[in-house]
Amino acid sequence: xxxxxxxxxxxxxxxxxxxxxxxxxxxxxxxxxxxxxxxxxxxxxxxxxxxxxxxxxxxxxxxxxxxxxxxxxxxxxxxxxxxxxxxxxxxxxxxxxxxxxxxxxxxxxxxxxxxxxxxxxxxxxxxxxxxxxxxxxxxx
Numbered sequence: 001x002x003x004x005x006x007x008x009x010x011x012x013x014x015x016x017x018x019x020x021x022x023x024x025x026x027x028x029x030x031x032x033x034x035x036x037x038x039x040x041x042x043x044x045x046x047x048x049x050x051x052x053x054x055x056x057x058x059x060x061x062x063x064x065x066x067x068x069x070x071x072x073x074x075x076x077x078x079x080x081x082x083x084x085x086x087x088x089x090x091x092x093x094x095x096x097x098x099x100x101x102x103x104x105x106x107x108x109x110x111x112x113x114x115x116x117x118x119x120x121x122x123x124x125x126x127x128x129x130x131x132x133x134x135x136x137x138x139x140x
Contacts, residue, residue: 003084009037010045010083011076015127017055018071018120025057025064045083052082071124077115087112 016031028046032039046065049055054074055065067074081087089108095101 003080005041006045006083007080009042010049010079011123012037013042013045013049013065014054014067014074014079014120015123017065017067018074018124019127021067021071025062025066027064030064048082049079052078054078054082067120071120074120075116076118076120076123077112079120080115087115 012035013028013031016034017026020026028039028042031037032042046055046057050057050065053068056068057063057065087108089111090104092101092104092108095104
């Protein structure tokens with residue numbers, strides 16, 4: 001399984017909205033500028049996220065997008081599944097060896113567990129922890 005730019009950029013959108021949660025709507029133009037991404041491409045990705053009920057759109061001059069629920073209530077798995085579809089490594093029904101079939105199911109389930117147990121809030125926290133760690137200077 002390879003997560004395409006749809007999934008990666010979709011997580012970028014959602015993490016940006018999570019980082020700004022409670023501060024009002026965020027325009028796709030601002031997200032695109034901050035992350036040096038194509039605004040047009042982000043527009044294509046936001047529609048399925050909105051249709052899935054993960055984001056809300058706010059119209060008007062100061063409009064944009066915001067999360068439909070708190071960042072701790074949205075998982076990376078939800079975002080990836082909306083944009084990429086179900087997690088499929090191998091069509092296990094085509095695998096005729098029981099041991100290999102069991103292996104592929106375990107790998108699929110492990111990936112799903114990581115994605116489904118990681119919230120946007122977790123990702124924002126890990127991102128800010130990394131930024132703080134990058135700020136330290138050590139002298140020897």
